[in-house]
Amino acid sequence: MLQAYWYITKMRMLTNLAYRFEVFTSVGTNLIIMLASVFLWQTAYGGGIGNVQSLSLQDLTTYTILSIILSSMFVCDVQNTIYYKIREGQIVTDFYRPIPLLACYLADDIGGSLSSLANKALPLIVFASLFFGIPWPSFLLNFLLFIPSCLLSYGILWLLSALVGLIAFWVMELGNMGMVKDSIVRVLSGSIVPLWFFPESVQTVSKFLPFQYTYQTPLGIYIGNIGTKEALTALAVQAVWVILLFLLLAAGWKRTKKKTLIQGG
């Protein structure tokens, strides 16, 4: 079984590496966003605001660059995969296989993420280093904590995407649900502007939502804005979210499957 997942991951990597045009456009757009955001921070800080919440301009530059690199790597196509498969009736053929289909989609997305690491994240790091210097982590220890935190972030993002995908089974027409979710994630995860700049109330509410643990947590750890002790707590919170969302997905999937099988979708 594992062999099959690994093969899916591998084949996704190989196919993605073969698409060159997509890589150019993706690296291109991400680079433009990166430059624009960094210049924005530079202008904001140039206006004499000084360090906000003990974040220096250098911190924010690193934060922004890495945020964009992470977003190019976190491939969560599962919601679209499910949506298209349902719309085209292709989902049926997946049910005929003696293998859990969500796990297959996860293997597929992991393949996409790994290929993005090579053909999107690496070029972005090179360009970013050329323009703004290498975005070093604050300490080596932070970097070591950053890696598992990223993995947990990916887990949260993927599970959220899969949950949205499940809705497609019920409503047939997903419409803009995916985009709405993506926008919420983008804002509340702190991927564009860290939540530390948001009003107190938003920050309080966000503590109880999964979103900020997807970008802000690993990035905060990386730039050292989250201390080692806090980082460990943050990792634990991330893990709790992964478990919660996983249980939610498992329960939702069970019900969805039952409904599909009984009502014929």
Next chain:
Amino acid sequence: MKETVIEVNNLVKEYMITKKESGLRGSLKSLLFPKKTIVNGVDGISFSIGKGEIVGYIGPNGAGKSTTIKMLTGILHPTSGSIKVCGISPQADRKSVVRKLGVVFGQRTQLYWDLRLGESFELLRRIYQIDMTAYEETLAILRDVLKLDEFMDTPVRQLSLGQRMRGDLAAAMLHAPSVLFLDEPTIGLDADAKHAIRNFIKEINRTRGVTVILTTHDLDDVEQLCNRLVVVNHGKIVEDGPIDTIIHKLAPYRLLVVELKQPCEDLVHPAATIIKQDGLKIWYQFEKKRIFAAELISDLSQKLPIQDLSVKEPDIEDAIREVYKTTSAV
């Protein structure tokens, strides 16, 4: 008595259908108070299929064919009734049933769009955890019978329909299933590809004893492949039996086409009816039970100057049209 592979008992599948009313007022009304009606997609079907049979499962569009296939393969639960495939209920244990099944949809592919054909097969090998030697053995046969070699390394999205279909058949056979479900396997294919696919079906049935259940609208498929026919309409089985019997029962008429040398007055024969007349050509319809062709011909040739004649057997198409016609009135 042959071993039973599929056993279906009093299968019923009800669908909830929300009736939409027309107009703005109507759609608002159905949004707030949806009017639900229950429709019987499949209405009390029972049959059993023995090992090694090739069964044609036919019926007009919307007769409940696909619904039945879906229930047999476990991806749909029946409202009531029981199903046993290889002794297992597909609803209770879908995963072990699908291991024994091969399923091919003419309109859909189970191959992986981005992968080459060979890579799709390799992935399936891993999913079904097929032993390497068995896999290679099966694949060698499939490559040979379906002539896959020319496009094994072509990405699936670039395959022609005929090639893709052959690829799909191979994919469905890789894990050596004991039952093969084919849903319109020859739809949209050219004569050559159809021929190849029919040959393949016969071949695996003969050499591996695979039970085949085939739904199709192409009656040539049925005539050339199936030894048994199950005809459904409106969710009920209307005929079940060997093809010849069904034809005889439903279309007992034969046709005698006579071409005369010159026009004649007295054309009638007591045992036959004239159904069509076109210049010197006359079509007589007669029942096998009432009169033999030889008698009719000799009777007619005594009074008519016959130049040419031919006898037409009713074909499967007539029989099936007859079934659809008679049952749609119910």
